[in-house]
Amino acid sequence: MCDTASTNEFAQKLDDYIDSLPFKKENLIGILHYAQEIYGYLPDNVQWHIAQKLDIPSAKVYGVVSFYSFFTMIPRGEHVVNVCMGTACFVRGGDKLKDELENQLKIKAGETTPDNLFTLETLRCVGACGLAPVMIVDGKVHGRMHEAQEINEVLAKYRPES
Amino acid sequence: MDIQLTINDISLKVPEGMTILDAARTVDIDIPTLCYLKLNEMHYNNNIASCRVCMVEVEGRRNLASSCSTPVASGMVVKTDSLRAIQARRTMVELLLSDHPKSCLTCAKNMDCELRSLAAELGVRAIGYEGVESEFEIDHSSFSIVRDPNKCIRCRRCETMCNDVQTVGVYSAVGRGFETVVKTAFDLPLSKTACTFCGQCIAVCPTGALTELDQVDKVWKALNDPNQFVVVQTAPAVRVALGEGFGLEPGTIVTGKMVAALRRLGFDRVFDTDFAADLTIMEEATELVHRIQHGGRLPLLTSCCPAWVKFFEHQFPDLLDIPSTCKSPHEMLGVLIKSYYAKTLGIDPKTITVVSVMPCVAKKYEAARPELAQSGEIADVDIVISTRELARMIREASIHFDHLKDQEFDHPLGESTGAAVIFGATGGVLEAALRTAYEVLTGETLEKVEFEALRGMNGIKEAVIPIAGRDYRIAVIHGLGNARTVLEKIQAGEINYDVIEIMACPGGCIGGGGQPYHHGNMEIVAARADAIYREDRAKPLRKSHQNLAILGLYKDYLGEPYGKKAHQLLHTSYTGRKKI
Numbered sequence: 169m170c171d172t173a174s175t176n177e178f179a180q181k182l183d184d185y186i187d188s189l190p191f192k193k194e195n196l197i198g199i200l201h202y203a204q205e206i207y208g209y210l211p212d213n214v215q216w217h218i219a220q221k222l223d224i225p226s227a228k229v230y231g232v233v234s235f236y237s238f239f240t241m242i243p244r245g246e247h248v249v250n251v252c253m254g255t256a257c258f259v260r261g262g263d264k265l266k267d268e269l270e271n272q273l274k275i276k277a278g279e280t281t282p283d284n285l286f287t288l289e290t291l292r293c294v295g296a297c298g299l300a301p302v303m304i305v306d307g308k309v310h311g312r313m314h315e316a317q318e319i320n321e322v323l324a325k326y327r328p329e330s
Numbered sequence: 331m332d333i334q335l336t337i338n339d340i341s342l343k344v345p346e347g348m349t350i351l352d353a354a355r356t357v358d359i360d361i362p363t364l365c366y367l368k369l370n371e372m373h374y375n376n377n378i379a380s381c382r383v384c385m386v387e388v389e390g391r392r393n394l395a396s397s398c399s400t401p402v403a404s405g406m407v408v409k410t411d412s413l414r415a416i417q418a419r420r421t422m423v424e425l426l427l428s429d430h431p432k433s434c435l436t437c438a439k440n441m442d443c444e445l446r447s448l449a450a451e452l453g454v455r456a457i458g459y460e461g462v463e464s465e466f467e468i469d470h471s472s473f474s475i476v477r478d479p480n481k482c483i484r485c486r487r488c489e490t491m492c493n494d495v496q497t498v499g500v501y502s503a504v505g506r507g508f509e510t511v512v513k514t515a516f517d518l519p520l521s522k523t524a525c526t527f528c529g530q531c532i533a534v535c536p537t538g539a540l541t542e543l544d545q546v547d548k549v550w551k552a553l554n555d556p557n558q559f560v561v562v563q564t565a566p567a568v569r570v571a572l573g574e575g576f577g578l579e580p581g582t583i584v585t586g587k588m589v590a591a592l593r594r595l596g597f598d599r600v601f602d603t604d605f606a607a608d609l610t611i612m613e614e615a616t617e618l619v620h621r622i623q624h625g626g627r628l629p630l631l632t633s634c635c636p637a638w639v640k641f642f643e644h645q646f647p648d649l650l651d652i653p654s655t656c657k658s659p660h661e662m663l664g665v666l667i668k669s670y671y672a673k674t675l676g677i678d679p680k681t682i683t684v685v686s687v688m689p690c691v692a693k694k695y696e697a698a699r700p701e702l703a704q705s706g707e708i709a710d711v712d713i714v715i716s717t718r719e720l721a722r723m724i725r726e727a728s729i730h731f732d733h734l735k736d737q738e739f740d741h742p743l744g745e746s747t748g749a750a751v752i753f754g755a756t757g758g759v760l761e762a763a764l765r766t767a768y769e770v771l772t773g774e775t776l777e778k779v780e781f782e783a784l785r786g787m788n789g790i791k792e793a794v795i796p797i798a799g800r801d802y803r804i805a806v807i808h809g810l811g812n813a814r815t816v817l818e819k820i821q822a823g824e825i826n827y828d829v830i831e832i833m834a835c836p837g838g839c840i841g842g843g844g845q846p847y848h849h850g851n852m853e854i855v856a857a858r859a860d861a862i863y864r865e866d867r868a869k870p871l872r873k874s875h876q877n878l879a880i881l882g883l884y885k886d887y888l889g890e891p892y893g894k895k896a897h898q899l900l901h902t903s904y905t906g907r908k909k910i
Binding site for chain 2: 212216219227228229234235
């Protein structure tokens with residue numbers, strides 16, 4: 169995904185976005201959101217580029233990126249699987265759901281599968297407590313995930329047909 | 331509008347907006363602090379209230395308040411010495427110590443550590459909490475600064491210095507919660523960043539998280555090598571601060587004792603960087619005249635300060651042609667020791683070790699710059715130690731510093747005038763240059779040699795000095811943030827000067843990052859400045875062009891100032907670098 173042509177295209181898109189903003193330095197977090205949307209993550213060179221463009225120290229950009237758990241400096245897989253570890257999900261087996269996902273994907277939370285298909289992450293409460301425990305794949309909520317079989321079926325939907 | 335409040339049963343009136351801490355200090359009530367640091371002269375204010383040590387009780391408030399960041403309010407009743415406040419402070423220090431390495435006995439900051447002295451002051455006798463200690467890698471990558479993040483207490487003083495005062499922005503708090511630590515961008519080693527190595531972060535770091543790269547053992551080794559001829563030189567600002575390392579009053583001039591101590595340590599020659607300061611005046615003044623006569627680019631910027639040099643290489647790579655090409659004085663002296671002086675003695679320059687004692691940690695980095703060497707292999711200067719390191723060497727050798735009888739520098743590279751010693755204070759280089767420029771350009775004697783407009787702690791000082799029918803527009807800047815302000819205006823074509831002196835550290839070299847710690851007391855720096863000007867007044871000669879040893883050097887060896895040989899030995903070039 170990072171061949172030169174698309175990298176240039178991404179950089180152009182990011183620059184256009186920054187240029188369109190009336191307040192730039194004040195909008196660092198918004199710019200980082202946008203950059204992560206196009207690149208999928210925030211590598212050092214993208215953070216450095218933003219720092220140059222905004223004329224602020226790159227250490228400051230790095231500090232902000234490292235503070236918010238939403239930002240990632242590691243490339244993510246094609247699909248991002250999140251497990252809710254909020255109170256309601258947790259008491260209804262959120263940790264077991266996480267263990268099962270780790271088992272089926274053969275990675276730990278925070279990691280990406282070697283085929284780059286799935287990244288597994290955890291978060292705190294998506295406001296769907298009635299469906300606890302929940303997992304979220306690419307923003308779509310899947311509730312009452314207790315059985316290994318159900319979890320496997322959800323993941324299968326995101327696997328390429330073979 | 332004044333606010334009425336009560337602190338420890340004392341009723342007082344203070345201006346609105348003042349913090350409880352500052353209000354208490356107006357009535358001589360001190361509250362212990364750790365992260366808090368305010369240096370008015372530098373517009374430095376670190377009051378992020380991260381350490382929670384300065385907690386006080388405020389009547390009617392459920393929680394204790396951090397006095398460094400809480401503004402006074404009308405009718406406030408504050409207790410700074412209640413049992414609850416005292417216990418809270420002790421608890422905070424215990425918590426800070428719970429995950430702090432317990433290597434105080436061998437820590438480089440040992441007797442200078444503010445955390446250690448605070449723990450003693452607050453009567454911490456046991457650490458009631460067992461914390462997990464961090465395991466960050468120690469950054470030894472640079473020639474100047476060692477970063478040990480494990481000793482960082484997240485006070486952010488270094489960050490405030492680097493961002494707000496120096497505008498270099500190398501440090502930022504990274505991570506969140508317990509994991510937070512002050513780091514560089516992308517966790518790069520300091521040597522890969524735009525760090526200027528000014529060392530002001532070391533000057534304000536309360537613990538051993540930031541220290542200079544220790545070169546003392548390298549010097550001992552050279553002194554004990556029978557095949558090495560070891561020559562030492564001392565910068566102007568060292569002689570007015572070294573005494574502090576032995577409990578002498580700030581501002582005590584110890585030039586003679588310092589020379590005696592260096593001989594006792596075993597140096598074969600004790601020379602004075604002041605000699606090269608006089609030489610710098612000859613070269614730089616000639617360079618300025620040359621630029622004016624040949625339509626060269628103005629302003630000429632001084633280049634004595636290696637932190638400032640690295641700053642413009644990173645931040646203003648489009649202005650590389652305006653700084654003077656003069657090497658800094660200790661580099662000039664280094665190259666002369668290994669060429670002119672080696673020839674005089676008839677010894678191989680490869681057997682000479684040049685040690686510079688500097689008020690600075692950037693000089694350590696500077697000495698390692700590859701272009702500052704003859705034929706790329708004989709370094710002009712081999713080892714640089716700070717004023718602090720020299721004080722330690724003298725203690726290590728068990729020399730009773732204050733009992734030493736004054737001695738004189740060796741000839742001829744120890745001769746200097748009053749114009750040279752003032753290089754140590756902000757404004758000194760230009761004041762020295764004006765003393766010479768006036769007499770050379772007008773052919774008249776300058777009666778009043780003091781240029782008061784160039785002295786003092788103002789960040790940006792300006793003056794117009796008429797000499798021989800031309801007005802010289804000059805500026806004197808200290809602090810890199812101030813330099814940035816002026817350079818941006820020059821870039822935009824908004825202002826014009828003929829010559830600007832720039833020093834990275836507040837107050838100039840007397841406030842350098844390698845000087846004895848001032849612990850936030852800027853009166854110490856002011857006392858050193860006074861001493862510098864006293865030393866100048868006491869000199870029989872006060873103009874660089876009157877230095878007979880300099881005139882002899884040109885006659886016997888260099889030829890003309892700014893001539894071919896001078897260019898080859900005394901001038902250098904700069905490299906554009908990235909902003910990281």
